[in-house]
Amino acid sequence: MRIRDELGVVYEDGRFTGAFGVRGRPGISPAQLMMATVLQFSENLTDRQAADAVRDRMSWKYALGLDLDDPGFDASVFSEFRARLVEGDLATHALDALLARLVAEGLLKAGGRARTDSTHVLGAIRNLCxxxxxxxxxxxxxxxxxxxxxxxxxxxxxxxxxxxxxxxxxxxxxxxxxxxxxxxxxxxxxxxxxxxxxxxxxxxxxxxxxxxxxxxxxxxxxxxxxxxxxxxxxxxxxxxxxxxxGGDGLPPGRDRLISPYDLDTRHSLKRDHGWDGYKVHLTETCTPPETTTPETTAATGRGDTPNLITGVLTTLATTPDAAALDDIHTELRRNGLAPDEHLLDSGYPSADQMIHSARVHGISLVTPVLLDHSHQAKARAGYDKASFSFDFDRRRGTCPQGQTSSTWNPCRQHTTDVIVATWTKSTCGPCPVRDLCTKGQQRHITLRDRALHEATITARAEQTTDEWKRRYAARSGIEGTIRQTTHVTGIRTARYRGLPKTSLEHNIAAAAINMIRLDAYWTGKPLDRTRATHLTRLDLTHAA
Structure with missing residues (x-):
């Protein structure tokens, strides 16, 4: 395997000291077991198949640094090793150690762009009524x-x-x-x-x-x-x-147990798709690579710089994407790989998150902000919130007809601090365009504080520009990464039970995908950026 030639030692035994005893007969090197586990996931092998590969394949022996006549080990060692990783709080080490090595080699660095999306994971349980x-x-x-x-x-x-x-x-x-x-x-x-x-x-x-x-x-x-x-x-x-x-109630879905054998699985529903299990969030780099010509590839033996997975977060199936965003950023900063720009779909951010990410993590979110859902905005007729101007210093709003609000009331609605600006009935009643403004007798507009209001207005205006749409188009590439991870490593269905072991599985799978992509980079294999079906490749113009 080229990973050993290019990166040398990725996993070191010293890092596993807390999970393994120091007394007794020396056991199998945990660093070798870690590498063997990553190779196992790169081919989606069972424990027995992976143990056979360690014993029989020359390429695996070379990657693990084993002698050709090494007898290998029993398949049960893999399960015992995973249990020790979870107990020793080393569930993320497979990916963390690889990322640290890539940073040292200059293949990864902080800044640039990253993109994140989530997908469902089926638990290793039977669906029970x-x-x-x-x-x-x-x-x-x-x-x-x-x-x-x-x-x-x-x-x-x-x-x-x-x-x-x-x-x-x-x-x-x-x-x-x-x-x-x-x-x-x-x-x-x-x-x-x-x-x-x-x-x-x-x-x-x-x-x-x-x-x-x-x-x-x-x-x-x-x-x-x-x-x-x-x-x-x-x-x-x-x-x-x-x-x-007519009953006395059931617990909410986020707390309801659905299996006696896995207490962390939950039933969740996203649009019209329901599942029992978990949710995994994958983050990868997407900084535009330097264009690689055939001549450059022939001279260097290198292909296109790959996009690499830099963050994995496994949550309960009922955890909203927005609730996971801060944890995603925290993990990226922990590994020193926080991006400058983070591309996300509309399920992750809010005005609060946009400001919090910029202030706390120094990350700018590139994401569509939810639009105004008032009936005026939906009909694209009449005066929506954007048609009004607000002076936070003087604590008043001004309508399109030049009338100022009579009250400016800070209050709390559904655990959220808001401001309600109101125009009086005497102002709205005789207005000749009242039907374009409100269906009632007076207009009420709910606002957030100045920072959140201005951030929302700016984001909504920016996302209508061609430049923003061009930048945001790169987000769709994460769908291919999700497909590769679920199909190649098999994480669509969890191998193990419990959130800690499932999180371990996903981190090992991410490390495996990174190694597959690095191998393509080191061997000069170009990335397939223009995949098309056989039907779309046909030139039917001449046939007609």
Whole structure:
């Protein structure tokens, strides 16, 4: 592999000291394991296939610095290595170390332009309905009890439990009748409460409550069931329902568990697409490269300078893009790779974010600002907010007819500080163009503070220019990076469970994509910037 010839040592054993013991027999070099893991993702191999490649392929042995007769290692070493990386807080090291080496070689530097976008990631779980979730949560707790305290469990349940929970819920057909499904849900609820009560009884071993599956069962039951005692002393268990259906409410999607085996997966919906899993944000450089001619490529042996992934952030599926932007910038600054300009789609920024990014991170956001959604602006007729002028020093607004506002009230709306400028009825009533201004008897306009208002006005005006559109056109290239990452490394579906391991997976995948692109650069392979289908390549003008 050319990565060793060009960059030398990328990963060093000393960086992994905190995750590996210093006593006992020396183990396999963690630096070699890190490189082998990145190579594994570059070809989307399983652990067993990667272990075979380490043992059989000469190119892998050379990249890892192994002797040709090195026997390699067992496939289980990969999973143990990943677990140590997560426990040692080294989930981002695969990408961080590579970026640091590229900075040292002059292939990366701060400044320039970068672009970011997000895509959905499917969790390594089965989609469960609420009935299946309840049944599988009870079964998971029973499995944990049967493994940790079989004698205790035998005194808590009878043989009927084995018939109900002996096999996974998804291996048998659920009742088709809605009545029977509700009855089964209540039965699951009673069984779950019975197990929780037994595990928290005063005569039960205290450590039973600390079993993870018991805590999962408790959390699922808080979200899915409630129980109460009637006046006659009868205990009633019911399934929670939405308030719109007359129930007492369900937790919001950002907090609702959807699997007893992965507590970080969430159900999310973006436009008409829903999924259960995570969301990953990829950031790559997109500074216009110097034009490479065939003569230059032949002389230097180098191709076009590649765009490289400089940031990866994995979040819950329900986390909005706007909430992730500050973390993205923080990570870019941590690696010393904060861009001057950051190209984003309209899901990330707001006027607040534009000012915050410039002041705190020194990053200028190039992104379409959401337009005015008033009925005047949508109809492109009448007087929208842009038709008015506002004097923040004198605390007044002036309408297109030259009338000034009567009040200027700072207030708070939906946790946001705003200013409401109002014109009186006596001013708006006799106005000959009132129909172009408002449907009511007087006009109210809500503003942000001066800095946010001026930033929004400036951004909206700038994004209508041809120069801005030309700069922003480069943002679309991130879609190709997302496709390459999901198809080549297979991150569309998570390999592992839990946010920490999924984040580790995405950082390793980003390092793998960077190595693939660097290999194309070092071998003089040009970037395919004009990909076209076979149909579009046909010249049908002469055939006609």
């Amino acid at each position: 609420r009935l299946e979730l309840a049944g599988e949560s009870v079964r998971a707790a029973l499995e944990a009890f049967a493994s940790a305290a079989p004698a205790w469990l035998a005194g808590v349940i009878d043989d009927s439990w084995q018939r109900r929970y002996g096999a996974r819920v998804d291996t048998w057909r659920l009742p088709a009748s809605e009545t029977k499904r509700k009855a089964l849900m209540v039965e699951y609820g009673r069984d779950g409460y019975h197990l929780l009560a037994a595990a928290h009884a005063h005569d039960a071993p205290v450590w039973l409550r600390e079993i993870p599956a018991v805590d999962v069962l408790r959390r699922v039951w808080v979200q899915q069931f409630y129980r109460y005692t009637t006046g006659s002393g009868t205990e009633v268990v019911r399934r929670r329902e939405n308030t719109s259906e």
